[in-house]
Amino acid sequence: MCVGARGERMNVILLGTGVGIPQADRAQSSLLIRDEDVLLIDCGAGAILRLGEIGMSPLEIDTVLLTHLHLDHVADLLPLAKARYLLGEPWLNIWGPVGTEELMRSLQSLYPYLRSIKLDVTEISAGCRFEICGFGVSSASAIHSVPALCYRIEGSRTVTCSGDTEPAASVSELASGSDLLVHECSFPDGFEVTNHTTPAALGRIVSDVGEIILTHFYPQCRGLEEDMARTVEQLSGIRTRAGMDLMSIYASAGK
Ligand SMILES: [Zn+2]
Ligand SMILES: [Zn+2]
Secondary structure, X not given: OOOXXXXXXXXXXXXXXXXXXXXXXXXOOXXXXXXXXXXXXXXXXXXXXXXXXXXXXXXXXXXXXXXOOOHHHHOOHHHHHHHHHHOOOOEEEEEEXXXXXXXXHHHHHOOHHHOOXXXXXXXXXOOOEEEEOOEEEEEXXXXXXXXXXXXXXXXXXXXXXXXXXXXXXXHHHHHOOOOEEEEEOOOOOOOOOOOOOOHHHXXXXXXXXXXXXXXXXXXXXXXXXXXXXXXXXXXXXXXXXXXXXXXXXXXXXXX
């Protein structure tokens, strides 16, 4: 696949568009944002394999930003840190919601031989604005079964990532003016769901973004992904595509 040279344009690569239930072609949640630098958002099971598939070494990923701590978003985090340790860089910066520090210390304590890895954890909450890897990042609350954050990431383009959430005004407001919104769409219409998003509900709430990419598909979506994208597009009037693992998106210039 074409990944594009660093610094060429802000580039989003979906590493994992799946969930906790295994699907052959969808690793668990993870996406990579590249501009001048590289930022990994979430690191579910399969993420480090996907990194290998796009020719990236774990050494190139020194910072991970977590939306929330569900296992399908963090399962490959310690394996990523271990891979860096084995390659001679025994450290990793991790940014995430409250509870991230305790999670990482607990995981690390299970593996005495990995205790020398320096995990530098920064906990953040909604309404924060900070800088990591050369990106300006703003956070807002998502609506999920555990504390969850969505992020607006500003580099040469602006990309907003919903993480796991119900359709939420806080997410739409954070995304407003973004070139790209990567939004979860866990189930097709017809499913009564809480804590997650269905297409029509998303299409009605989102506005003022350049393009929408859907991700975080449960197996119930199989074969319906394009229809789901069409529903969002028709209701929002915004170009919408269904995400696939290893899809590379260049955030378009302007909206
Ligand atoms: Zn999830
Ligand atoms: Zn979740």
